[in-house]
Amino acid sequence: xxxxxxAAPLAAPSQVQAELLGSRPPLRDRAFRLALFISxxxxxxxxxxxxxxxxxxxxxxxxxxxxxxxxxxxxxxxAGAQSAITGTLWVIGFTALFALPTGILAAxxxxxxxxxxxxxxxxxEVNIQNLAAVPSIVYGILGLAFFARALALGQSVxxxxxxxxxxxxxxxxxxxxxALRAVPRNIRDGSLALGxxxxxxxxxxxxxxxxxxxxxxxxxxLSRAIGEAAPLLLLGAVTFITFNPTGPLSGYTTLPIQIFNxxxxxxxxxxxxxxxxxxxxxxxxxxxxxxxxxxxxRTQKRW
Amino acid sequence: xxxxPIELQLTxxxxxxxxxxxxxEVNNVVFTLQDLRVSYGDYQAVRQVSLTIAKSEIxxxxxxxxxxxxxxxxxxxxxxDLIPGAKVEGLLAYHGIDIYGPDVDxxxxxxxxxxxxxxxxxxxxxxYDNVAYGPRVNHIKANMDDLVEECLTKxxxxxxVKDDLKKSAYALSGGQQQRLVIARCxxxxxEVILMDEPCASLDPIATAKIEDLMRQLxxxxxxxxxxHNMQQAARVSDRxxxxxxxxxxxxxxxGRLVEYGPTRQIFSAPQDKRTEDYISGRFG
Numbered sequence: 303x304x305x306x307x308x309a310a311p312l313a314a315p316s317q318v319q320a321e322l323l324g325s326r327p328p329l330r331d332r333a334f335r336l337a338l339f340i341s342x343x344x345x346x347x348x349x350x351x352x353x354x355x356x357x358x359x360x361x362x363x364x365x366x367x368x369x370x371x372x373x374x375x376x377x378x379x380x381a382g383a384q385s386a387i388t389g390t391l392w393v394i395g396f397t398a399l400f401a402l403p404t405g406i407l408a409a410x411x412x413x414x415x416x417x418x419x420x421x422x423x424x425x426x427e428v429n430i431q432n433l434a435a436v437p438s439i440v441y442g443i444l445g446l447a448f449f450a451r452a453l454a455l456g457q458s459v460x461x462x463x464x465x466x467x468x469x470x471x472x473x474x475x476x477x478x479x480x481a482l483r484a485v486p487r488n489i490r491d492g493s494l495a496l497g498x499x500x501x502x503x504x505x506x507x508x509x510x511x512x513x514x515x516x517x518x519x520x521x522x523x524l525s526r527a528i529g530e531a532a533p534l535l536l537l538g539a540v541t542f543i544t545f546n547p548t549g550p551l552s553g554y555t556t557l558p559i560q561i562f563n564x565x566x567x568x569x570x571x572x573x574x575x576x577x578x579x580x581x582x583x584x585x586x587x588x589x590x591x592x593x594x595x596x597x598x599x600r601t602q603k604r605w
Numbered sequence: 606x607x608x609x610p611i612e613l614q615l616t617x618x619x620x621x622x623x624x625x626x627x628x629x630e631v632n633n634v635v636f637t638l639q640d641l642r643v644s645y646g647d648y649q650a651v652r653q654v655s656l657t658i659a660k661s662e663i664x665x666x667x668x669x670x671x672x673x674x675x676x677x678x679x680x681x682x683x684x685x686d687l688i689p690g691a692k693v694e695g696l697l698a699y700h701g702i703d704i705y706g707p708d709v710d711x712x713x714x715x716x717x718x719x720x721x722x723x724x725x726x727x728x729x730x731x732x733y734d735n736v737a738y739g740p741r742v743n744h745i746k747a748n749m750d751d752l753v754e755e756c757l758t759k760x761x762x763x764x765x766v767k768d769d770l771k772k773s774a775y776a777l778s779g780g781q782q783q784r785l786v787i788a789r790c791x792x793x794x795x796e797v798i799l800m801d802e803p804c805a806s807l808d809p810i811a812t813a814k815i816e817d818l819m820r821q822l823x824x825x826x827x828x829x830x831x832x833h834n835m836q837q838a839a840r841v842s843d844r845x846x847x848x849x850x851x852x853x854x855x856x857x858x859x860g861r862l863v864e865y866g867p868t869r870q871i872f873s874a875p876q877d878k879r880t881e882d883y884i885s886g887r888f889g
Contacts, residue, residue, distance in 0.1 A: 418689060419689075486726070488726035489728060489729070491684065491687070491720075491722065491726065492726040492728065492786070492789075493742075494684070495682060495684060495715055495719065495722075495790075496719065496738065496742065496789065496790070496793055497715045497716030497739065497742065497743050497793055498712075498738075498739075498742040498743075499712055499742070502742045506738070507728060510729075511729050
């Protein structure tokens with residue numbers, strides 16, 4: 303072998319060039335990208351138009367009277383949504399109180415303690431997935447029959463909270479399970495290999511490691527509950543309420559219900575008021591979703 | 606893993622006297638295995654393993670992939686219990702007691718027989734809390750600060766982390782993490798440490814540190830190590846068990862113990878042709 307000959311003839315450049323440039327028609331590529339872009343635009347533009355519309359329409363009433371004043375039928379120009387705001391907070395607070403521990407413990411049982419792929423687990427799993435797909439109005443019927451009538455809790459904050467808890471329970475369970483599943487197996491193995499019990503492992507390793515994921519899922523579930531009107535309509539929340547709830551058994555109204563009531567009214571002032579309240583509800587929901595994103599980003603998984 | 610032939614280097618390592626000169630017979634027995642079989646469902650991963658493991662020695666399990674050596678290692682602290690469908694048959698006695706006996710608590714077994722895994726699986730906690738975790742869950746009464754220092758010192762990590770005990774264990778390098786896992790393991794005062802390819806994800810320098818550490822720890826603990834790296838087995842272990850994967854009469858692949866003896870003998874004068882082929886790099 304002689305020394306490497308630097309002057310080796312290169313392959314015909316034109317041929318290489320032809321190969322590198324490729325011969326696939328770019329048309330299909332572009333058409334596909336266009337389809338993706340249009341789909342994205344439909345969603346984003348619709349939302350933007352909606353937000354712009356309600357903001358512009360509700361602008362005159364987007365001031366402090368919205369949360370300092372109570373609803374009023376006779377004097378729309380002075381009506382506010384205070385009782386609906388406090389009602390929403392009461393209902394959501396109790397919903398969180400009922401749904402979170404139940405959902406998280408249920409998910410922990412399914413994910414960490416029951417036999418994987420056992421008959422019981424599969425049965426429960428299918429059930430939970432189906433429950434998540436049940437229309438919310440059906441939960442309203444259940445709440446009316448069971449909590450309001452059978453348990454005689456009536457048209458109270460507690461009835462609404464229990465009903466909404468059932469509604470979001472499947473979402474809490476599913477998202478908690480996802481978060482638990484994302485915790486690597488080797489962390490559990492490491493804990494068990496040190497002589498920790500399964501309960502200690504779940505409580506001291508898996509659950510804390512899954513908390514960011516759980517928090518994200520839980521906030522999203524609660525923001526779903528905040529926006530719900532259908533089941534509450536059935537539970538008799540439509541009544542005209544001009545007072546803040548005073549306790550779990552108190553009467554209440556919520557933001558979606560108040561919006562529903564006002565949009566039913568033909569007077570223009572109430573339409574404006576409804577738009578302003580929609581903006582308020584949207585801000586609340588966006589804030590919650592933002593908090594969820596914040597939690598997720600601040601506690602990036604490190605494994 | 607077809608390593609380069611290692612016989613020359615091996616002689617060097619053994620004559621340098623890093624491994625103890627062990628007798629052919631196992632005298633101070635910690636584990637006795639008789640016809641041990643581990644299976645997953647219908648599949649028998651490893652069959653007919655009979656051997657004894659000596660106290661305060663390093664025993665290496667070597668062999669090609671799929672020979673069941675990791676599976677076998679996980680049987681020693683009942684980690685296989687956690688895999689659905691896994692079954693251990695035959696006898697695996699620890700100081701004469703069958704650890705798969707009806708009254709034996711796997712939690713207690715795992716306290717006595719610690720484990721270090723292939724990938725450093727530190728907990729998402731501080732360095733301090735990683736070490737303190739084992740003693741806490743086992744309700745070991747001790748001055749935790751002293752215990753943490755003692756274990757980190759034994760794991761040759763104290764000098765590197767003593768000012769950062771509150772920092773996340775994830776801030777450590779891979780080799781440091783693996784030494785932290787070892788510190789965490791000895792914090793529950795086990796008698797045996799199982800190591801499942803502890804250096805598989807580490808660079809040569811970190812590997813050398815772990816190997817030094819293993820020789821140190823062998824003064825106090827009985828160590829079982831699974832390794833793909835034959836030089837490692839030759840360097841650190843006192844005794845070596847060579848496993849291979851074979852097809853039985855029905856064409857089912859399973860792991861089998863081929864040869865077991867002092868490392869010096871396995872590497873310099875293997876009795877079995879398959880062992881010789883494997884350690885000389887002709888197969889595996």
